[in-house]
Amino acid sequence: MLYREAGDFKTTYAKDQALIPIRQDRVMLYIAIALALLLPFVASDYFLGSIAIPVLIMVIAATGLNLLLGYCGQISLGSGAFMAAGAYMAYKCATAFPWLPMPVSIILAGLATAMIGIAFGLPAVRIKGFYLAVATLAAQFFLLWLFTHVPWFVNYTMSGVPTPPPATVLGVYVTGADAPNWAKYLFVLSFTAFLTWIAYNLVRSRIGRSWMAIRDMDIAAELIGIRPLWTKLTAFAISSFYCGVAGALWSFCFINTVEPTAFDINRSFQILFMVIIGGLGSILGSYFGAIFITLFPIFLNSAPAWLGLDIPGDIITHLEFMIFGAMIVFFLIVEPNGLARLWQLGKEKLRLWPFPH
Amino acid sequence: MAENLLTVENITLRFGGVKALTDVSFDILKGEIRAIIGPNGAGKSSMLNCINGFYHPQEGRITYKGQTRKQMRPYEAASQGIARTFQNIALFRGMSVLDNVMTGRVLKMKSSLLEQAFYFGRARSEEISHRSKVEEVIDFLEINAIRKTPVGRLPYGLQKRVELARALAAEPELLLLDEPMAGMNVEEKEDMSRFILNVNAEFGTTIALIEHDMGVVMDLSDRVVVLNYGEKLADGTPDVVRSNQAVIDAYLGASH
Ligand SMILES: Nc1ncnc2c1ncn2[C@@H]1O[C@H](COP(=O)(O)OP(=O)(O)OP(=O)(O)O)[C@@H](O)[C@H]1O
Ligand SMILES: [Mg+2]
Numbered sequence: 001m002l003y004r005e006a007g008d009f010k011t012t013y014a015k016d017q018a019l020i021p022i023r024q025d026r027v028m029l030y031i032a033i034a035l036a037l038l039l040p041f042v043a044s045d046y047f048l049g050s051i052a053i054p055v056l057i058m059v060i061a062a063t064g065l066n067l068l069l070g071y072c073g074q075i076s077l078g079s080g081a082f083m084a085a086g087a088y089m090a091y092k093c094a095t096a097f098p099w100l101p102m103p104v105s106i107i108l109a110g111l112a113t114a115m116i117g118i119a120f121g122l123p124a125v126r127i128k129g130f131y132l133a134v135a136t137l138a139a140q141f142f143l144l145w146l147f148t149h150v151p152w153f154v155n156y157t158m159s160g161v162p163t164p165p166p167a168t169v170l171g172v173y174v175t176g177a178d179a180p181n182w183a184k185y186l187f188v189l190s191f192t193a194f195l196t197w198i199a200y201n202l203v204r205s206r207i208g209r210s211w212m213a214i215r216d217m218d219i220a221a222e223l224i225g226i227r228p229l230w231t232k233l234t235a236f237a238i239s240s241f242y243c244g245v246a247g248a249l250w251s252f253c254f255i256n257t258v259e260p261t262a263f264d265i266n267r268s269f270q271i272l273f274m275v276i277i278g279g280l281g282s283i284l285g286s287y288f289g290a291i292f293i294t295l296f297p298i299f300l301n302s303a304p305a306w307l308g309l310d311i312p313g314d315i316i317t318h319l320e321f322m323i324f325g326a327m328i329v330f331f332l333i334v335e336p337n338g339l340a341r342l343w344q345l346g347k348e349k350l351r352l353w354p355f356p357h
Numbered sequence: 358m359a360e361n362l363l364t365v366e367n368i369t370l371r372f373g374g375v376k377a378l379t380d381v382s383f384d385i386l387k388g389e390i391r392a393i394i395g396p397n398g399a400g401k402s403s404m405l406n407c408i409n410g411f412y413h414p415q416e417g418r419i420t421y422k423g424q425t426r427k428q429m430r431p432y433e434a435a436s437q438g439i440a441r442t443f444q445n446i447a448l449f450r451g452m453s454v455l456d457n458v459m460t461g462r463v464l465k466m467k468s469s470l471l472e473q474a475f476y477f478g479r480a481r482s483e484e485i486s487h488r489s490k491v492e493e494v495i496d497f498l499e500i501n502a503i504r505k506t507p508v509g510r511l512p513y514g515l516q517k518r519v520e521l522a523r524a525l526a527a528e529p530e531l532l533l534l535d536e537p538m539a540g541m542n543v544e545e546k547e548d549m550s551r552f553i554l555n556v557n558a559e560f561g562t563t564i565a566l567i568e569h570d571m572g573v574v575m576d577l578s579d580r581v582v583v584l585n586y587g588e589k590l591a592d593g594t595p596d597v598v599r600s601n602q603a604v605i606d607a608y609l610g611a612s613h
Contacts, residue, residue: 201475202474204476206463206468212451212456213449213463223431225436225464226460
């Protein structure tokens with residue numbers, strides 16, 4: 001199958017504005033959806049539970065940060081804490097209103113996290129760059145402190161680390177210890193797919209253009225009539241919503257506990273690196289970033305064994321840091337649009353192939 | 358015959374001890390092309406910045422469309438039909454030409470966040486109807502071929518044109534152009550002059566124009582106001598201004 005734009009002429013602007021204007025891209029999307037739906041039938045339980053589920057959840061978090069950082073240009077080092085907020089809010093919601101369908105509890109948790117995001121995004125109205133980074137870092141530490149020290153958030157559980165309540169969708173358990181991996185996978189997949197679609201809609205609408213305008217030249221944006229306050233706060237709210245949903249799914253469908261250590265500062269940096277390596281300002285890049293950052297350490301851990309080498313674990317951990325560090329520096333300096341840009345370049349080459357002129 | 362669109366009266370603008378504008382008054386009539394000229398640092402850009410609310414003058418009054426205020430606000434100016442281009446290009450560099458121009462219509466779009474998230478209702482219909490309006494502007498300024506190009510990759514002259522397109526997309530009543538031809542070659546200047554005249558003639562847009570090239574100013578403008586060291590030096594038709602002794606002195610003094 002050749003990748004072509006030529007010959008695929010648009011006769012109306014409406015067609016040119018379709019979500020995916022190029023036909024081959026559409027076909028690729030259908031194939032990807034089909035593969036994602038078929039995965040439970042072919043993949044091992046380990047792959048579903050330990051790779052596919054966390055990757056899909058991190059795609060949501062990375063997309064959230066990408067909307068804020070890649071599209072609106074506002075830095076946040078608090079994504080981990082917003083995930084935590086989502087996890088704790090979903091726990092509170094699911095235990096306080098057990099009759100609520102689980103997807104509703106998770107969406108409500110996302111909305112509550114959006115409110116928290118707005119509160120911590122308020123400084124962005126006045127400050128930028130480094131100072132904003134520090135302010136969001138404060139959010140990271142404050143929120144985690146709050147969830148650890150106020151027992152109300154864990155319903156006064158003695159251990160302080162409660163287990164999410166089991167819940168069913170269409171009669172199948174999707175959360176809790178008894179939920180099968182394939183059901184959790186499909187549950188998470190539907191959130192990821194839905195939120196990806198929403199993200200694409202947002203960035204091709206007025207709000208997406210307003211975010212990018214603020215990112216690229218905030219003064220000109222304001223003089224055109226874009227309100228910086230409203231625009232930045234919606235970015236914080238929506239980004240936090242995504243992180244909140246991701247955090248709830250992480251606790252409910254992956255680690256099966258609600259605990260702060262899963263959402264510490266390392267998590268925030270991990271999400272940031274996904275966005276940088278995947279591609280700032282690209283939704284598809286969030287997928288690349290989440291897949292790469294999750295799979296690469298696994299690959300690094302198993303590659304020596306495949307090659308018959310015996311490399312100690314701590315060296316591999318160091319190696320991992322060094323390679324990630326080098327890649328982040330590379331992408332920040334050479335290719336801020338990350339893997340997504342490399343992907344696009346590949347497509348452009350293919351589009352002209354075999355006649356490059 | 359023509360009525361007043363904008364009147365500025367006794368505008369004084371200070372930055373700390375520096376007086377950028379001192380007691381400047383003039384008016385702009387509906388439908389005219391009004392040039393603002395003067396040597397470097399005369400306060401021309403500052404004047405435009407006061408008109409669209411980016412700077413807030415300490416003294417004076419601004420009357421726009423019959424409404425008098427002490428200062429404009431950027432949002433208010435934009436929503437009341439004032440659009441502008443900048444002396445140093447202020448495009449959204451990471452966005453395509455099309456998205457830049459679409460952004461110019463931001464105030465005309467009314468869809469809610471929810472409609473945009475689900476791309477239904479007004480979000481969808483607005484994207485389509487505004488796109489066709491934007492394509493008219495793109496046709497008008499002859500930038501069809503570059504509509505999908507990220508503006509950061511365009512040469513300087515074209516960027517200036519895209520900036521004009523973004524301003525025009527807002528369908529302004531008053532268009533403020535800050536040195537739209539600076540740094541252009543003769544051919545590009547001729548194109549730009551033609552566009553400015555066409556905008557004025559076809560859409561009836563009132564234009565305030567800052568320009569250093571005297572030939573261009575004399576050709577395009579109906580009336581000229583001259584600033585020097587923040588003060589108004591002269592005001593009138595190009596011929597009157599050109600023969601004004603104070604203006605001749607200021608220009609000779611400034612350029613030699
Ligand atoms: N934001 C600002 N802060 C401090 N001083 C300013 C500011 N903006 C303008 N000025 C000062 O006001 C005076 C007028 O500047 P302005 O930019 O309006 O001049 P101009 O006529 O547009 O000049 P040019 O032809 O060089 O563009 C200058 O002395 C400038 O230094
Ligand atoms: Mg100037």
